[in-house]
Every structure is written in structure tokens, then in C-alpha cells.
Amino acid sequence: MTTAAPSARVLEHPARAEIRLEGVLHALSDPLRLLIVRELSGPRPELTCSQIELPVTKSTTTHHFRVLREAGVIQQIYRGTAKLNALRRTDLDALFPGLLDAILTAATHQADRKQSSPSGV
Amino acid sequence: MTTAAPSARVLEHPARAEIRLEGVLHALSDPLRLLIVRELSGPRPELTCSQIELPVTKSTTTHHFRVLREAGVIQQIYRGTAKLNALRRTDLDALFPGLLDAILTAATHQADRKQSSPSGV
Numbered sequence: 001m002t003t004a005a006p007s008a009r010v011l012e013h014p015a016r017a018e019i020r021l022e023g024v025l026h027a028l029s030d031p032l033r034l035l036i037v038r039e040l041s042g043p044r045p046e047l048t049c050s051q052i053e054l055p056v057t058k059s060t061t062t063h064h065f066r067v068l069r070e071a072g073v074i075q076q077i078y079r080g081t082a083k084l085n086a087l088r089r090t091d092l093d094a095l096f097p098g099l100l101d102a103i104l105t106a107a108t109h110q111a112d113r114k115q116s117s118p119s120g121v
Numbered sequence: 122m123t124t125a126a127p128s129a130r131v132l133e134h135p136a137r138a139e140i141r142l143e144g145v146l147h148a149l150s151d152p153l154r155l156l157i158v159r160e161l162s163g164p165r166p167e168l169t170c171s172q173i174e175l176p177v178t179k180s181t182t183t184h185h186f187r188v189l190r191e192a193g194v195i196q197q198i199y200r201g202t203a204k205l206n207a208l209r210r211t212d213l214d215a216l217f218p219g220l221l222d223a224i225l226t227a228a229t230h231q232a233d234r235k236q237s238s239p240s241g242v
């Protein structure tokens with residue numbers, strides 16, 4: 001009789017002290033990753049990957065979530081077979097006060113400008 | 122008799138409306154480029170490339186300044202044979218209020234942590 005494999009898969013996350021500003025800025029320098037972070041800053045702080053609609057393949061989506069996790073921007077935990085994603089807001093606010101909010105505000109400003117300008121800038 | 126070539130070389134810069142948040146974050150996701158921006162936010166707002174000491178070759182230094190210019194983070198103008206660099210603070214503050222200051226504060230926090238920790242984190 002074999003024992004069941006552990007069902008709780010745990011993904012690696014950097015500890016708070018390992019999170020680097022450069023890594024966070026790099027993770028957020030992509031429009032789709034910015035979109036993910038904007039979604040996670042909304043009223044539902046925990047979302048599965050499939051609850052955030054991105055115009056790319058599933059493997060590209062997985063890649064973007066991994067970049068965010070490895071940079072310390074999001075936490076990913078398995079619940080059953082789904083990965084639940086959440087911003088690491090407490091860690092980021094402690095390390096870099098005001099940074100996440102400034103980036104989220106800037107992303108919202110940019111999205112608003114884009115919508116109100118026919119040329120898209 | 123030939124006419125002299127124009128001495129005023131002008132480098133290309135994105136207009137304010139062309140500056141993208143993703144590009145700014147990408148430009149600032151490198152430790153040396155962050156260092157350049159921190160220097161330009163200091164008491165001397167205009168510096169030549171050689172006044173900012175970086176532990177890399179001159180061509181790599183030139184590359185980093187170009188990335189910052191093309192992203193809209195800095196302005197570069199020729200004065201004689203020297204390039205003078207300055208932050209585009211007015212443009213960045215108008216587009217993304219609070220963002221540049223939040224990033225500069227975060228960079229200072231991180232540098233202070235690094236100095237006070239023997240492990241460098």
C-alpha cells in the first residue's frame with residue numbers, strides 16, 4: 001500500500017528581506033502584469049489565475065504570475081487544484097511605503113488617459 | 122568651400138504624452154539606472170554623464186543614460202561636447218503624481234537597509 005502524495009503543494013516565495021526594489025519595478029514594467037496587480041488591488045483581494053482575463057495563452061499567463069511571485073509582488077497558494085493569488089501589500093508597504101499605491105494610481109491615470117484619447121496615448 | 126556641420130546635436134526625446142508607465146518602471150528596474158536617477162534628484166539637478174560615477178565602462182554608462190532618456194525619465198542636452206542630464210520631473214509628476222518620489226524614497230530605504238545589514242539585504 002502506497003501513501004498518498006502530499007496534496008499541499010507549496011510555491012517558493014522570497015522572504016520580505018529578499019524583495020528588491022529593482023525586481024518589483026521589473027515585474028511591474030509589463031502591461032499585463034500591471035493589469036494583474038490592478039485586479040488584485042480591487043474589491044476581491046484573492047483571485048485565481050483564470051479569474052483575471054488576459055489576452056494570452058494559459059502558459060503565458062502562468063509565466064506572468066510567476067514573475068510577480070518571484071519578485072515578491074504577489075503570494076500564490078494552492079487551494080485544491082487552483083492557485084489563489086493575492087498582493088503582498090503588507091510586505092511591500094513595509095519595505096517601500098507608498099510605492100505600490102503610487103504605481104497603482106499611475107496605472108489608473110494611464111488607463112484613463114488611454115480611454116479618453118482617440119490616439120491611444 | 123564647405124559649410125560647417127551644425128554643432129548643435131539634438132537627441133530624441135519622447136513627448137510627454139508618449140511616456141508610458143511600463144517604460145518608466147522598466148528604465149528604473151536596474152540598480153545603476155536607479156543610482157543615476159538618485160544622483161539627478163540631489164542638489165545638482167544637471168550633471169554630465171562623467172559626473173556620475175558608475176562601476177562600468179563608458180559605453181555601458183552611455184547605454185544606461187540612453188534607456189533613461191528613451192523612457193522619458195531624463196532629458197539629455199548637449200552643451201559643447203558634454204551631455205547634460207536632468208530628470209524630467211515636471212513631466213513625470215504631471216503624468217504620474219507621486220510616483221517618482223515614491224521610487225526615490227524606496228531606493229533610499231533599500232540603500233539604507235543594505236548599509237545597516239552585514240548580509241547586504
